[in-house]
Amino acid sequence: MTRSWISDTPDEIEHPPIPLGLNRMTIPRAALVLSVITGLGLLISSIWVGLSAMSFLEDLETSFGTTDVDILKEDGRWLWEVGLLFDTCSPREDDWEWPDSLASQDGVFLLPGEVRCDWQHQGNGDSASIVVHNRGNQTLNLVLEISGGGVVFAANSQPYLIINELGANDSTIMEIHLIESVSEREISITATHISVLQAQVRMDVSIFQGPESRDIHIQDGDSVEVHYTVWDADTGEELDDGTWVENAGDPWFSIEGFGWSAIGLDIDNDRGVAFPLTDTGTSHVTLLPPPIAYGNSEDHELEETWLRFELKLERAPVSG
Numbered sequence: 001m002t003r004s005w006i007s008d009t010p011d012e013i014e015h016p017p018i019p020l021g022l023n024r025m026t027i028p029r030a031a032l033v034l035s036v037i038t039g040l041g042l043l044i045s046s047i048w049v050g051l052s053a054m055s056f057l058e059d060l061e062t063s064f065g066t067t068d069v070d071i072l073k074e075d076g077r078w079l080w081e082v083g084l085l086f087d088t089c090s091p092r093e094d095d096w097e098w099p100d101s102l103a104s105q106d107g108v109f110l111l112p113g114e115v116r117c118d119w120q121h122q123g124n125g126d127s128a129s130i131v132v133h134n135r136g137n138q139t140l141n142l143v144l145e146i147s148g149g150g151v152v153f154a155a156n157s158q159p160y161l162i163i164n165e166l167g168a169n170d171s172t173i174m175e176i177h178l179i180e181s182v183s184e185r186e187i188s189i190t191a192t193h194i195s196v197l198q199a200q201v202r203m204d205v206s207i208f209q210g211p212e213s214r215d216i217h218i219q220d221g222d223s224v225e226v227h228y229t230v231w232d233a234d235t236g237e238e239l240d241d242g243t244w245v246e247n248a249g250d251p252w253f254s255i256e257g258f259g260w261s262a263i264g265l266d267i268d269n270d271r272g273v274a275f276p277l278t279d280t281g282t283s284h285v286t287l288l289p290p291p292i293a294y295g296n297s298e299d300h301e302l303e304e305t306w307l308r309f310e311l312k313l314e315r316a317p318v319s320g
Helices: 020-064 256-261
Strands: 080-084 089-091 115-121 127-134 140-147 151-153 160-166 171-178 184-193 200-209 223-232 238-247 283-288 307-315
Touching: 080 115, 080 184, 080 200, 127 140, 127 160, 127 256, 140 151, 160 171, 171 256, 238 256, 256 283, 256 307
Parallel strands: 115 200
Antiparallel strands: 080 127, 089 115, 127 171, 140 160, 140 184, 151 171, 184 200, 223 238, 223 307, 283 307
């Protein structure tokens, strides 16, 4: 008797034996091949990542300038200087002496060291001008930062600012704003190389309230009428005086720093127009080294002269 569940096919044919030798060797060989392929892939990927990283660093160095520390130094000093235009500065740490003759210095630097300056303000919203001088032969990329609070850069309303591509032996001037009512405060302004963090130049500023507050604070672009007197800062010789009607921040002839010197002047709401005899405008004195005075005027008789300006705000017409 046959049954459906009984097969006539021999068991050797229906269920052939598994070749154990082949079964034992195939898996290790396949794993070895896959390991070799994976290793080659990782090696190629590592080489590609390394080349990409080198290319990125080269691009970064090209973008941010030199990272050669020696090139950024001269006589142990970083090759840039930071100053306030007000003629109120002195040695920052009393570790050097103010030159008897500013124009007769023989060194690369404008001053023998870092400075601390006083800023007498006329109320919240007042402004001042700071300057960064590149005294080297390399283009600089710098990060400026204000620490101490209450003061920001006018360009971005932040306590930090990036200066890109400050050319060799060039200078740049920028405006800072007081955004708090300050009776007395110490702040610091640092200029740090963007890729060499230890390369930093510092200026300390002592801020204090003036005898009277004013309502209108002259800022970059404001229309002003200013009476000025200018002297040779070394000899005290008076060189010129007159009235300047222009926008604050604009240059006067070849003197880039003159217009920036008007920033920080103040006046009451009458702006000196309705009641000119009340004389509510303020005055201050600024000191301009050659790079932001006549230093770019070749063969000018005052090309190497430091200039001291006294500016008195007469009127501040409403700006457009």
